[in-house]
Amino acid sequence: MAKSTLMMNGREVGFEPGQTILDVARAHGVDIPSLCYLKDCTPTGACRVCLVEIKGARSLMAACAMPAAPGMEILTESEKVVKARKLNIELLLASGRHDCVTCEANGDCTLQDLAYRYKISELRFERPEKWYPTEDLNPMIIRDFSRCVLCGRCIQACNEVQVNRAISFGYRGAAAKIITSGDKPYHESDCVFCGQCVEVCPVGALKEKKAKGLGRPWEVEKVRTTCPYCGVGCQLWLHVKDGKIIKVTAVEDGAPNQGRLCVKGRFGYDFIYSEDRLKTPLIKENGEFRPASWDEALDLVADKFKGIIAEHGPDAIAGLSCARSINEDSYNMQKLFRAVIGTNNIDHCART
Amino acid sequence: MTNSFADFAKAKMLLVIGSNMTEAHPVAATFLKNAVLKGGELILVDPRRTDLAGFASIHAPIKVGSDIAFINGLMHVLIKEDLYDKKYVDSCCTGFETIKAKVMEYPPERAAEICGLDVDMIYQVARRLAAVKPAMLMYTLGITEHTCGVNNVLSCANLQMMLGNVGFECGGVNPLRGQNNVQGACDMGALPNVYPGYQKVGDPQAQAKFEKLWGAKLSDKPGLVMPHMMDGLVTGKIKAFYIFGENLANSEPDIKHVEHCLESAEFLVCQDIFPTETTRFADVIFPAAAWSENDGTFTNSERRVSRVRTVSTPPGEAKPNWWIFKELARRIGGQSWTSNSAQEIWDNEVSVEAPQLCGVKYARLEGDGLQWPVPSLDHPGTCTLHKDGCFTCGQGRFTPVDWTPPAEVPDAEYPFTLSTGRRLYHYHTRTQTGRCQGLNDLLGEETADISPADADSLGIEHGEMIRLRSRRGEVALKAKVTDQVPPGMVWMAFHFREACANWLTNPVFDPVSWTAEYKACAVRIEKL
Numbered sequence: 001m002a003k004s005t006l007m008m009n010g011r012e013v014g015f016e017p018g019q020t021i022l023d024v025a026r027a028h029g030v031d032i033p034s035l036c037y038l039k040d041c042t043p044t045g046a047c048r049v050c051l052v053e054i055k056g057a058r059s060l061m062a063a064c065a066m067p068a069a070p071g072m073e074i075l076t077e078s079e080k081v082v083k084a085r086k087l088n089i090e091l092l093l094a095s096g097r098h099d100c101v102t103c104e105a106n107g108d109c110t111l112q113d114l115a116y117r118y119k120i121s122e123l124r125f126e127r128p129e130k131w132y133p134t135e136d137l138n139p140m141i142i143r144d145f146s147r148c149v150l151c152g153r154c155i156q157a158c159n160e161v162q163v164n165r166a167i168s169f170g171y172r173g174a175a176a177k178i179i180t181s182g183d184k185p186y187h188e189s190d191c192v193f194c195g196q197c198v199e200v201c202p203v204g205a206l207k208e209k210k211a212k213g214l215g216r217p218w219e220v221e222k223v224r225t226t227c228p229y230c231g232v233g234c235q236l237w238l239h240v241k242d243g244k245i246i247k248v249t250a251v252e253d254g255a256p257n258q259g260r261l262c263v264k265g266r267f268g269y270d271f272i273y274s275e276d277r278l279k280t281p282l283i284k285e286n287g288e289f290r291p292a293s294w295d296e297a298l299d300l301v302a303d304k305f306k307g308i309i310a311e312h313g314p315d316a317i318a319g320l321s322c323a324r325s326i327n328e329d330s331y332n333m334q335k336l337f338r339a340v341i342g343t344n345n346i347d348h349c350a351r352t
Numbered sequence: 353m354t355n356s357f358a359d360f361a362k363a364k365m366l367l368v369i370g371s372n373m374t375e376a377h378p379v380a381a382t383f384l385k386n387a388v389l390k391g392g393e394l395i396l397v398d399p400r401r402t403d404l405a406g407f408a409s410i411h412a413p414i415k416v417g418s419d420i421a422f423i424n425g426l427m428h429v430l431i432k433e434d435l436y437d438k439k440y441v442d443s444c445c446t447g448f449e450t451i452k453a454k455v456m457e458y459p460p461e462r463a464a465e466i467c468g469l470d471v472d473m474i475y476q477v478a479r480r481l482a483a484v485k486p487a488m489l490m491y492t493l494g495i496t497e498h499t500c501g502v503n504n505v506l507s508c509a510n511l512q513m514m515l516g517n518v519g520f521e522c523g524g525v526n527p528l529r530g531q532n533n534v535q536g537a538c539d540m541g542a543l544p545n546v547y548p549g550y551q552k553v554g555d556p557q558a559q560a561k562f563e564k565l566w567g568a569k570l571s572d573k574p575g576l577v578m579p580h581m582m583d584g585l586v587t588g589k590i591k592a593f594y595i596f597g598e599n600l601a602n603s604e605p606d607i608k609h610v611e612h613c614l615e616s617a618e619f620l621v622c623q624d625i626f627p628t629e630t631t632r633f634a635d636v637i638f639p640a641a642a643w644s645e646n647d648g649t650f651t652n653s654e655r656r657v658s659r660v661r662t663v664s665t666p667p668g669e670a671k672p673n674w675w676i677f678k679e680l681a682r683r684i685g686g687q688s689w690t691s692n693s694a695q696e697i698w699d700n701e702v703s704v705e706a707p708q709l710c711g712v713k714y715a716r717l718e719g720d721g722l723q724w725p726v727p728s729l730d731h732p733g734t735c736t737l738h739k740d741g742c743f744t745c746g747q748g749r750f751t752p753v754d755w756t757p758p759a760e761v762p763d764a765e766y767p768f769t770l771s772t773g774r775r776l777y778h779y780h781t782r783t784q785t786g787r788c789q790g791l792n793d794l795l796g797e798e799t800a801d802i803s804p805a806d807a808d809s810l811g812i813e814h815g816e817m818i819r820l821r822s823r824r825g826e827v828a829l830k831a832k833v834t835d836q837v838p839p840g841m842v843w844m845a846f847h848f849r850e851a852c853a854n855w856l857t858n859p860v861f862d863p864v865s866w867t868a869e870y871k872a873c874a875v876r877i878e879k880l
C-alpha cells in the first residue's frame with residue numbers, strides 16, 4: 001500500500017494512518033513544541049502549545065490531538081502559529097509562581113524552555129495572588145501547586161500509564177486543582193509512590209523530595225543502569241553529582257520498562273550510602289568481630305579451606321551465591337567452587 | 353519467561369496464576385493493566401483478592417495449593433467440550449493420551465471441590481481461555497513455592513500446550529523471576545547440577561569442555577542443594593559454608609532451624625554489603641562492593657542481559673565480589689585467573705563458554721541489552737522461545753500430574769493457612785529498602801492480614817496486636833483486617849525481623865526443585 005502523504009512546511013512527507021500531526025512531525029524531524037502531550041496516552045489538548053496552522057481550517061489546531069490526513073497542508077511555525085503559541089505560553093507563565101531561580105526544576109522545565117524558545121521577556125498578565133499550599137507531607141514527593149500548570153500529564157501517567165488511579169482533576173474554573181483520591185494528601189490516597197507523576201510533570205510542581213537541593217540538572221551526569229530489585233530489570237538513569245546518586249529517573253523508550261518505574265526502583269537507591277556498610281574484612285575472635293586486612297582474612301579462609309579439603313575432601317565445603325549481585329560475581333563464585341575447591345556444592349536461592 | 357514484557361500490553365487474553373504482580377513486579381503489572389484498558393481480558397487465579405482482581409473479568413479464588421486440581425479441571429473441560437487446539441497438539445506435542453487419561457480423573461465437580469470454587473467457574477474459565485488466542489500465562493512464586501511446585505509448573509505448561517499457546521507472541525508460559533538476577537545466577541551455573549549455560553554436571557563432554565577451559569580437574573558428582581547444605585552443617589558433612597549475599601537467617605523457612613544450622617557450622621564465611629542476621633554467625637566477613645559500585649550485568653525474567661554501571665567507589669576497603677573470588681582462587685589453588693574486570697569475565701569467559709550467550713559481548717549491551725539465546729555476534733536476540741510451537745527440545749511433552757495437598761494443612765490445633773509473599777514498599781529482608789530514606793515511613797511494620805469474617809468471629813479489631821503460632825514458632829504483630837484475604841487464611845511477608853513470616857513457615861521442599869513451601873503452613877491466631 002502506498003503511504004499517504006501530506007505537506008508540512010512546504011515539504012511532502014509520508015505518514016501512517018492513525019498518526020497525529022505531532023507524530024508525523026517528530027518522525028520527520030520537525031520540532032513542534034508540546035507540553036501536555038504524553039506519549040501513548042489519550043491527547044487532552046490542554047496546553048495549546050502545539051498549535052499548527054492547517055490550510056482550510058478555521059482555527060489553529062492542536063497537533064498532538066489532530067489526526068494526520070492525506071493532502072493536508074500544515075505550517076508548524078508560521079507567524080500566526082508563533083503568535084498564538086506565545087500568548088499561550090505567556091498565559092501559562094502568568095498562571096503560577098514561575099520564578100525559576102527558586103524552583104527545583106530550573107534547567108529541566110518545559111515551560112522555561114518554551115519561554116526561552118519564544119523569547120518571552122516580560123510578563124504581560126497579572127498572576128494570581130494565592131495558591132493552594134504546597135503539600136510536603138509524605139517522604140517522597142513534594143507537590144507545589146503554585147507551579148502547577150494544570151497540564152494533566154500526572155493524571156495520565158497515573159491513570160493511563162501506571163493505572164493506579166490515584167490522581168484526578170478536582171474543582172472547577174479558577175479553583176481547579178490536581179487531587180489525589182478525593183483531595184486527600186498523597187500518603188492517605190490510593191497512591192503507591194511509583195513517582196510516575198513526578199517523572200512526567202513538565203514543570204516544578206511535582207518533585208522528588210529526596211533530591212531537593214542536591215544538584216542542578218546541568219551539574220549532574222546521567223548514568224544508565226539496571227534496577228537492583230525485582231526480576232523486571234527496569235532501566236534507570238542515575239543522576240550523579242560528585243560521585244553520588246542524587247536521584248533516579250526511568251530510561252524513556254527503553255526496554256523493558258518504557259520509561260516506567262515503581263517505588264523501589266525510583267526511590268530505593270540510597271542504601272549504598274548507609275553508615276552501616278561493611279567497610280573492612282572482619283574476623284571473629286572470642287565471639288567478637290575485629291577488623292582485619294584483606295591479606296589476613298583471605299589467607300585465613302584459604303588455609304581453613306585447604307585444611308578441610310585435605311582432611312575431609314572438597315565436598316565438605318559448600319557455597320551459596322547471590323541472586324541480587326551481577327552475573328560475573330556468580331560466575332566467578334561457581335568457578336571457584338568447581339575449578340579450585342573441586343566440588344559442585346554451589347547453589348543460590350534460585351527459588352525465591 | 354518464554355515471552356517478553358513487551359507482549360504484556362499487547363495481549364488479548366492474560367491468565368495470571370499465583371502472582372501478586374502489582375506489588376512484586378509493579379512495572380510488569382502496569383503493562384498488563386494497559387492491556388486490559390485496551391480491551392484485553394484478564395483472568396486471575398489467586399487465593400487472595402489482590403489488586404489485579406479489580407482488572408479481571410474472572411477472579412478464581414482457589415484454595416492455597418489447589419492449582420493442579422484447578423488446571424486439570426480446566427483441561428478436562430477443554431477435552432470434554434472439544435475446545436483444545438487439536439492441530440497444535442497433534443503437530444507440536446506428544447503424550448496427549450496420557451494427559452487425557454489423567455485429567456479425566458478431574459471432572460470439574462471434583463476440581464471445584466478441591467479448589468473451593470463454584471463448579472461453573474471452572475467451565476467459565478476454560479471456555480474463555482479457549483475463546484481467545486493466544487492467551488498469555490504468567491505466574492510467580494504462588495506456583496513454585498509449594499511442595500508440588502514443579503508439578504504446578506508442569507501443569508501450567510500442559511494447559512498452555514493444550515490451548516496451543518506456546519511459541520507465539522502474547523502467549524507462552526511466563527514465570528516472573530522474584531529477584532533481579534535469579535535468572536542470571538542460574539545462567540552462570542550457580543547451581544549444583546549445571547555449569548554455565550545449563551551444561552550438565554555429569555555429562556562427560558561438558559565436563560571435558562570445562563576442564564579444558566578452566567585447566568582443572570572437575571568433579572562429576574552433582575552438588576548439594578541449599579536445604580541439604582544446611583542439614584549438612586548439622587550432621588557435620590559440611591565443614592565450611594560460604595554465604596555470598598543471602599540473608600538466610602531471615603529468608604529461609606523456620607528461622608529457629610536455620611539459625612541452629614548456621615550455629616552448627618564449623619567454619620562460616622559471609623560476604624555482604626551489610627551486617628545481617630546471618631553474618632552474626634560468621635567466622636570471617638568479607639565486605640563487598642554494592643550495586644552501582646562496580647560494572648557488570650543482570651539478566652531479567654525475559655532473559656535480557658542488561659548493563660549495571662559504576663557511579664561511585666565502595667566504602668572503606670570493600671571490594672568487588674568477583675575480585676574476592678579471584679583472590680581466593682589464587683590463595684587456595686594457586687590459580688591465577690586472567691580476567692580482571694566484569695567485562696573481561698563476561699567477554700572472555702562467560703560468552704565463550706555458554707552457547708546461549710555466545711553473541712553477547714559488552715560492546716553490544718550499550719542500549720537495551722540482549723535477550724538470550726543469542727547464538728552469534730550478529731544475532732539480534734530472542735524475544736519468544738519455541739517460536740511457532742517448535743520446541744527447542746523437539747516436541748512439547750505433556751506430563752500428567754496429580755494434585756497433592758500442602759505438607760501441612762489446617763487442623764483443630766492450627767486452624768488457619770498461613771501464606772506468605774512480598775509487599776510493595778520493601779524487598780526481602782529489608783537489608784536494602786530498610787536503609788532507604790522514606791521507605792520505612794511508607795511501610796514501617798509487618799501485619800498479619802486476615803479476613804473480616806475471621807476477625808469478627810475471633811473478636812479481633814483492625815490494628816490490634818495478636819499472636820500467630822505454628823508448630824515452629826510464634827510472632828506477635830498487628831492484625832490487618834482486609835477483604836483481600838479469604839476466610840481461613842493469614843497472609844504475611846518476610847521483610848521485618850521480629851514479625852518475620854519465617855518464624856512460622858514450614859521447612860518442607862519440592863523434591864525436585866528444592867523450593868520451600870512458603871505458601872502454605874498451618875497456624876493458630878491468639879488474642880493477646
Ligand code: SF4
Nearest residue numbers: 148149151152154201
Ligand atoms: S502537577 Fe505537573 S503534571 Fe500534574 S497537572 Fe500540574 S504541572 Fe501538569
Ligand code: SF4
Nearest residue numbers: 227229230234262265
Ligand atoms: S523499578 Fe520496580 S518493577 Fe522495575 S525492576 Fe525495579 S523493583 Fe522491579
Ligand code: FES
Nearest residue numbers: 036045047048064
Ligand atoms: S501538547 Fe498539544 S495541547 Fe498540549
